[in-house]
Amino acid sequence: MLISAASRRMGRLALLKESLEMRRAALAATFVALFAAPAFALTVSDVDTDGDSLISFAEMAVLYPEMTEAEFAAVDANADSMVDEAELSAALEAELIAAPAQ
Structure with missing residues (x-):
């Protein structure tokens, strides 16, 4: 009986x-999902209307009608008159533009 x-x-x-380890793993996965995922869900494909994977001033103005050409130029880091995914992400992160309300 003792054995x-x-x-x-x-x-x-x-x-x-095992239950504690599973809970820790689930909590860690939840934490990663909440904080590692970009807070800015806006992507070039959300704004790009002509399918070239870039955003022109005219395309950006549809989403941001108050945006000036100077503000667009601040987002367009490489000054090629188009905004790519990296520039859009950087602008959102630097709060040069705000993600539009859903």
Whole structure:
């Protein structure tokens, strides 16, 4: 009886430890999903209307009608008159533009 009671106790402890590890993993995954994912869900494809994977001033003005050409130029870091995915992400992160309300 002593062996079986001790075995049961060890089995319960193993289950508790496994349950705790699973909870930690689930919590870590939730934390990563909440904080590692970009907070700025806006992408070039959300704004690009001609399918060239770039945003022109005219395309940006549809989403941001108050944007001036000077503000667009601040977002267009390489000054090629188009905004690519990296420039859009950087502008959102630097708060040069705000993600539009859903």
